[in-house]
Amino acid sequence: MKTIKTKTGIGKWLPRKYDLQKAEGTLQFADDLRFGPELLHASVVRSSVAHGEIIDIDYSEALKMPGVLKVIVGEDFPYHFGLYLKDRTPMAIGRTRYMGEPVALVVAETEEDAKEAVKKVKVTYKELEPVFDPVKAATTNSVLVHPDLHKYDHVDFITPQPNTNIANWFRIRKGDTEAAFKNAAHVFEETITCPQIAHGFIETFCSICKQDPGSGEITIWTSAQSAFTVRDIIAKGINYPLHKIRVIAPPVGGGFGGKAGMTVEALCLAAAMDEDLKGRPVKLFIPREEVLLSSWVRQGFVARIELAVDEDGLMQGIRNTFWFDTGISAEYGANPVRSARYTSMGAYNIPNVWADCYAVYTNKPFGGAYRGFGLPELMSALEVVVDIVAHKLKIDPVEFRKKNLLMKGQTTCTGMPMHDHALDKIIDKVAKKIDVLKEEPPIRKGWKRGKGIALAIKAPAIPADASSSAIVKLNGDGTVEVLAATMDMGQGTYSAFAQIVSEELGIPYDWIKVYYPDTQSHPYDWQTAASRSCWSMGMAVKRAASELREKLLALFAEYWQTPVENISIEYGVVKCHKLGKSERIDERVQNGFKMPDGILKGGPIIGTGSFTPPDLLYPDPDTGQSPKSVTHFTLGAVGVDMEVDPATGRIIINKVCAGYDVGKAITPINIKGQIEGGTVQGLSACLMEGMTYDEHGKLLTPDFTDYKIATIKDAPGEIDAFWEETPEEISPYGNRGVGEHSMIAPAPATNNALFRATGMRIHSYPLSRERVYKALKAKEKGETDFWEWPYALDLAYERAKKEW
Amino acid sequence: MRDFVLERPRSISQALEILKNHGEKAILKSGGTDVIVWLHKSLKEPDYLVDLTAIDQLRGIVMNDDNVEIRALVTLNQVIEDNAMNRYFPALVQACKAHSDPLIRNRATVVGNICAAVPSGDMIAPLMCYDAKVEIVGSRGIRKVPVSDFITGPKKTSLRQEEIVTGIRIAIPFVETSGCYLKAIRREALDIAQAAVCCTLHKGDSREFRIAFCAVSPRPLRAVEAEKLLNSSSVIDDSIIENAARLAADAVNPITDVRASREYRIDMIGELTKRAISICLRGPAEEGGPR
Structure with missing residues (x-):
């Protein structure tokens, strides 16, 4: 039994760790680190064609430029990298696959020298036909982005289809969908599209790599969410021992999934491992204009959804085809596809499910992890389709959702029973808080007002063995150091870990420090991703802190000659009320206690803990069925009250109400922050975000001049964030993740509200002002639905139905 | 760099x-x-x-008897905070507020906006309405050029190699005046105009409307036909406003790019012109209204 007292344990509202240093500007990010005059700088030569054979790279003029030491090309570093599928080389080798792909790296004494020399590198291409649309790429295979797909290594649970553009194909075959559709009273079919979008983090990519010429040991300082995954991917990519690679991850200035795996590290390493350069650190800083070309973005998405509903309004079957536009690499992007597949029933109890999810290569910058991991795209489609069906069946959208809700014990699309949750209660609260069914007059003259609701659901899409471990150390003054290789990139996990340690040790929050990751000092953690940290690493930290507490109490028990049950730790002080003893934690926890018999016992007190999900089973590849495909789901609902100016298409969000079942709120300040932040990010994706290309594949929105994300003035007038706490069984305190989930439902809820306001359904995101305006013009001509999708819909429908 | x-x-x-x-x-x-x-x-x-x-000589907003000088180093925030500018040139103040964000406005200058000469420059339309003169000094002395002649095309001006723009001079309207600047953008702040309309109204012996546009033509443009209609109509009712807006939309020649299509820009010119006229008619106190 734990016998502690603390005022700063779980559930308390406390100032967040490192916020002060961030406000003061003293926290050092990767770009702030100094390496002295030894440091070299690399700059990237990028492809000017979307698809082409590289005929020649002439860098003779670049080498003549001042300060230039070396120009490196793809063949010089011919390794394939990838988390799930090794389809990526740091530089193009022989063939370039998107406009902006690195084709050479110039290394020079200064960043300016390197940049100037980049302009002198001449690359000759033989242009090949590119393919940009995922449905066209998947269904015609007229252009193969990766003709060598069959040669690439991949993990077991990824299923690339050689000689196609399909990097991954996931299936769900649950029940008898054909019969369900045949017997259904109502059948609906809809298509919805989302563009690629960018994370928009403030800190751009930055890596510094160095190889010791003697030992061959490599050190990498990098802006990364997951230090150990960077180490793993690089070790596997260059076939190098893990212990010879050290990854140090300084504080990250925003990640949102964009720094979850390996980003530009291998590219930088190509220079640092070069025979002529090694021994000197090499820095690769990616300027804003190159960020979207340097790592993944959220995948484009095309969803075709068919829903079969019986006479009582119960969903009987769903048939989904999802095309994720993964650009030129699916090394990470193969997995959001899996994530969406697990959840292709949404938050609904649908007995018969048939789903095909594809990750499709195109000649565009590559797709991968982004907050929500496949679910914002999927639910932006599915929750609108559900709304359409409810409207057509003349059932109110709240009632239709509630009567079909996936409740405890009913099975998900993978056949796994759903755990307990409070989504029905959350839906009721959201509906009540924004009075979702009540039509109200617009606040602004001439505008139209509407309200909408949408549900959110997501599970961590982790490999079955994704593990965490932590070390908690007690200092000789009673303060505590926590080594947990989670990256706190603003989501606030270090505050959560400190509160967990305070809860377990009875030591005040302010005495607890959590350090940024370094693979040399920290024990292993799989990734900071999947909203898993407070749950998975939380478990490891809790276990480590408990172990430390038990060790400390045992020593005091012997020291005071009293049973351990009589001892407590209260606000950082060790007490035995029975004996009237009260002592501070001091140097004895480092060098031992002098026990009554005169012998010194103890020594440095360290607690360790680790966690691996105990019971996950990979689904059957043909049917997607598994009794425990995911650890748990976090569910929630979002209500939006908005209005639109029909004469300009401008949308203003009056109010958002968002509630999630978080199991247990460890750090309420973070949960509120995550819900508010995710809501605004979700609205931003809904209303304005999208990567746009010209017909040659040139990105027209490379920086914030034309890639627009929401400003504070675009945030809703009010965000009513709340949560319920239905405990999770396997979890440190019953808590579940919520970091990503808040981004899932704001877009479909807004889209549904727009329909209530105007009677128009827009099937293509974003709901930009111009698009809304155009849609409402189409409405005047009698249209009820509006698409804007470059690849002709009818063609897509026809081809999609064929086998490739 | x-x-x-x-x-x-x-x-x-x-x-x-x-x-x-x-x-x-x-x-x-x-x-x-x-x-x-x-x-x-x-x-x-x-x-x-x-x-x-x-250069101290380039600082400050200087009020003279019948005109005001906005010197080359005057920032947008200085215009926004200036009482005389608010009183006499409300459309320019609104254009400054519609530009970028408060931090950038602390640095960005009115003259710089004109010298960059991009069609989406927010200062251009109000200075067209106020008939501003650009003051240029060179080795051959001083010359004054109307804004409409200063900007000769996208990113092109009549400034010569060895010249400097020292400021902009605008005549003070000694009559009751109102004005506004309405901007179509992709989000609530910090965007380059998809299209914008500036409208000023001087209510002297005769009522005079002036309308100019942003981001819909390669060179600065006044809505001559729309102005003519408004200034020749004794009563301005909804149908006159509709017609003026249509004339305004007919006058522009925008491009399609990543920010907006030509069609949307034209439609927004019509809509914003309509709104701008109504706002000016309602009086000087009106603050912009819906963008």
Whole structure:
């Protein structure tokens, strides 16, 4: 039994760790680190064609430029990298696959020298036909982005289809969908599209790599969410021992999934491992204009959804085809596809499910992890389709959702029973808080007002063995150091870990420090991703802190000659009320206690803990069925009250109400922050975000001049964030993740509200002002639905139905 | 960014001397909100960057008997905070507020916006409505050019190599006046105009409307036909406003790009013109209204 007292344990509202240093500007990010005059700088030569054979790279003029030491090309570093599928080389080798792909790296004494020399590198291409649309790429295979797909290594649970553009194909075959559709009273079919979008983090990519010429040991300082995954991917990519690679991850200035795996590290390493350069650190800083070309973005998405509903309004079957536009690499992007597949029933109890999810290569910058991991795209489609069906069946959208809700014990699309949750209660609260069914007059003259609701659901899409471990150390003054290789990139996990340690040790929050990751000092953690940290690493930290507490109490028990049950730790002080003893934690926890018999016992007190999900089973590849495909789901609902100016298409969000079942709120300040932040990010994706290309594949929105994300003035007038706490069984305190989930439902809820306001359904995101305006013009001509999708819909429908 | 020599002249004559010595190798900088970005992106690669911010003669909004001078170093925030500017030139103040965000407005200058001469420059339309004159000094002396002649095309001006714009001069309207600047953008703040309309109304002996546009033509443009209709109508009712808006939309010739299509821009010109006229008619106190 734990016998502690603390005022700063779980559930308390406390100032967040490192916020002060961030406000003061003293926290050092990767770009702030100094390496002295030894440091070299690399700059990237990028492809000017979307698809082409590289005929020649002439860098003779670049080498003549001042300060230039070396120009490196793809063949010089011919390794394939990838988390799930090794389809990526740091530089193009022989063939370039998107406009902006690195084709050479110039290394020079200064960043300016390197940049100037980049302009002198001449690359000759033989242009090949590119393919940009995922449905066209998947269904015609007229252009193969990766003709060598069959040669690439991949993990077991990824299923690339050689000689196609399909990097991954996931299936769900649950029940008898054909019969369900045949017997259904109502059948609906809809298509919805989302563009690629960018994370928009403030800190751009930055890596510094160095190889010791003697030992061959490599050190990498990098802006990364997951230090150990960077180490793993690089070790596997260059076939190098893990212990010879050290990854140090300084504080990250925003990640949102964009720094979850390996980003530009291998590219930088190509220079640092070069025979002529090694021994000197090499820095690769990616300027804003190159960020979207340097790592993944959220995948484009095309969803075709068919829903079969019986006479009582119960969903009987769903048939989904999802095309994720993964650009030129699916090394990470193969997995959001899996994530969406697990959840292709949404938050609904649908007995018969048939789903095909594809990750499709195109000649565009590559797709991968982004907050929500496949679910914002999927639910932006599915929750609108559900709304359409409810409207057509003349059932109110709240009632239709509630009567079909996936409740405890009913099975998900993978056949796994759903755990307990409070989504029905959350839906009721959201509906009540924004009075979702009540039509109200617009606040602004001439505008139209509407309200909408949408549900959110997501599970961590982790490999079955994704593990965490932590070390908690007690200092000789009673303060505590926590080594947990989670990256706190603003989501606030270090505050959560400190509160967990305070809860377990009875030591005040302010005495607890959590350090940024370094693979040399920290024990292993799989990734900071999947909203898993407070749950998975939380478990490891809790276990480590408990172990430390038990060790400390045992020593005091012997020291005071009293049973351990009589001892407590209260606000950082060790007490035995029975004996009237009260002592501070001091140097004895480092060098031992002098026990009554005169012998010194103890020594440095360290607690360790680790966690691996105990019971996950990979689904059957043909049917997607598994009794425990995911650890748990976090569910929630979002209500939006908005209005639109029909004469300009401008949308203003009056109010958002968002509630999630978080199991247990460890750090309420973070949960509120995550819900508010995710809501605004979700609205931003809904209303304005999208990567746009010209017909040659040139990105027209490379920086914030034309890639627009929401400003504070675009945030809703009010965000009513709340949560319920239905405990999770396997979890440190019953808590579940919520970091990503808040981004899932704001877009479909807004889209549904727009329909209530105007009677128009827009099937293509974003709901930009111009698009809304155009849609409402189409409405005047009698249209009820509006698409804007470059690849002709009818063609897509026809081809999609064929086998490739 | 390529290396360059930073020159910080203390006087206009020193600045002119530097320009004379270095010719095309030198470029001018005041607020730097455009120039620094150009340098970063290697769009300009000067050998000499002539920073004008140490020249006291270029500072300040100066009220004269019948005109006001906005000198070259006057920032958008200084215009926004100036009482006389708010009183006499509300449309210019609104255009300043519609530009970028408060931080950038602390650096960006009115003159710089004109000199960048991009069609989406927010200062251009109000200065067209107020009939502003650009004051230029060079080795051959001073010349004054109307804004409409100063900007000769996208990113092109009639400024010569060895000249500096010292300021902008606008006649003070000694009549009751109202004005507004309405901007179509992709989000609530910090965007380049998809299209914008500036409308001013002077209520002297005769009522005079002036309307100008932003981001819908290669050179600055006044809505001559729409103005004619409004200024010749004794009563301005909804149908006159509708017709004026249609004439305005007919007058523009925008492009399609990543920010907006030609069609949307034309429609927004019509809509915003309608709103702008109504706002001006409602009086001087009106603050912008819906953008």
